[in-house]
Amino acid sequence: MTDEVKKLQVAETLKKAYVYMSLHERSLRPIWLIHFLFCAIFNFLPGGFSNPFSLIWSLAYYIFWCVFFRLYYQKRPYFCASKICASAIPSSKMIFITFGLLFVLLILPFVPLLLGFHNKYLLVFERYMAALQVPETSVFNVLIFSLIFLLISPFAFCRPYLAWISALQGYSGSIRKVFKKTTGNNIRFLSLIFLLNLPCFVAYGADVLLHCHGWFSVGFYSIYLIYFNIVFAKVYDFFYQQKKPQNKSEAED
Numbered sequence: 001m002t003d004e005v006k007k008l009q010v011a012e013t014l015k016k017a018y019v020y021m022s023l024h025e026r027s028l029r030p031i032w033l034i035h036f037l038f039c040a041i042f043n044f045l046p047g048g049f050s051n052p053f054s055l056i057w058s059l060a061y062y063i064f065w066c067v068f069f070r071l072y073y074q075k076r077p078y079f080c081a082s083k084i085c086a087s088a089i090p091s092s093k094m095i096f097i098t099f100g101l102l103f104v105l106l107i108l109p110f111v112p113l114l115l116g117f118h119n120k121y122l123l124v125f126e127r128y129m130a131a132l133q134v135p136e137t138s139v140f141n142v143l144i145f146s147l148i149f150l151l152i153s154p155f156a157f158c159r160p161y162l163a164w165i166s167a168l169q170g171y172s173g174s175i176r177k178v179f180k181k182t183t184g185n186n187i188r189f190l191s192l193i194f195l196l197n198l199p200c201f202v203a204y205g206a207d208v209l210l211h212c213h214g215w216f217s218v219g220f221y222s223i224y225l226i227y228f229n230i231v232f233a234k235v236y237d238f239f240y241q242q243k244k245p246q247n248k249s250e251a252e253d
Contacts, residue, residue, distance in 0.1 A: 005183055005184050006181070006182075006185075006238065006239055007184065007185065007188065008182075008185050008188040008189070008192070008235060008238060008239075009238075010188055010191050010192050010195065013192070013231060013234045013235055013238065014192075014195065014231060016234045017227055017230040017231040017233075017234050018227070020230055020234070021226070021227055021230060028226065031068060031071075031226060032222060032223055032226060034064065035064070035222045035223075035225065035226060036218070036219070036222035038057070038060070038061055038064060038222075039217075039218040039221050039222045040218050040222075041057060042054075042057060043214045043215065043217075043218050045057065062084075062091075063079070063084060065229065066079075066083070066084045066087060066168055067079050068226075068229065069165055069168050069169075069229070069233065070083070070168060070169070072230070072233055073169055073233075075168075075169050075170070083167070083168055083169070083170055084168070086167050086168075086170075086173060087164050087167040087168045087173065089167065089173055090160055090163035090164040090166075090167050090173040090174075090175060091160070091164050093160055093163075093175055094156065094157065094160030094161065094163075094164065097155065097156045097160060098152065098156040098157065100156075143201070146197055146200075146201060149193070149197070150190060150193055150194055150197065153189060153190065153193040154185070154186045154189035154190060154193075157193070158182075158189040158192070158193065158232075158235075159175055159178040159179055159182060159189075160175050160178070161232055162178045162182070162232070162235065162236050162239065162240075163175045163177070163178045165232065165233065165236045166178070166236070166240065178239075181239045181240070182239055192231070192235070196228055196231065199220075199224060200221075200224070203216065203217055203220040203221070203224070204217060207220075
């Protein structure tokens, strides 16, 4: 007997996350405040991730989200060093998969040159490389990054992220098991990430146009990333929910 293939309902999942935030608005306020401070501190860091202090910030930020999910699932103690360490396994795999896929995507523009398509393709390639030389925070680079992230998200982000959430609760952090549970949902994951990324792109554009120097993004992401993670908590709930027995005999089995 084959396992039932679950199909993620993207719109319903987004709605459930919004409803959850609405119902728990008061209890989420301290979390939002702490997250706002994280975003504000990072905005103040000169050089961003190139700053040595970003390592301390990243570690604290990682622990923050670990505690957040354990709080969401009411797993006491909320700060559990052993579970946080266990969650580092799927998260490190997520980084490895992401960089592997990014490497493949980055070398793809060079493939036609290696195959000998020099005449017509060379001009296109030169324009593409010239466009990438603009400042890192340009709209073009953000768009390119968003498109690349969208393409690899079902494999490099969505499924490893679900494995990470599972490991945080003390369950299996196997990415292979997540792939098995989420079979046939690649397009739905793409749709989910696309819809979740749209507000981010709009917020970035607004920050640039209004010359807010990152503060518009700080205010936006301090709330939106909480919603983003609740969405994935709802995705996890959908795929990992236990099937209730239909009758007494099933319950005994």
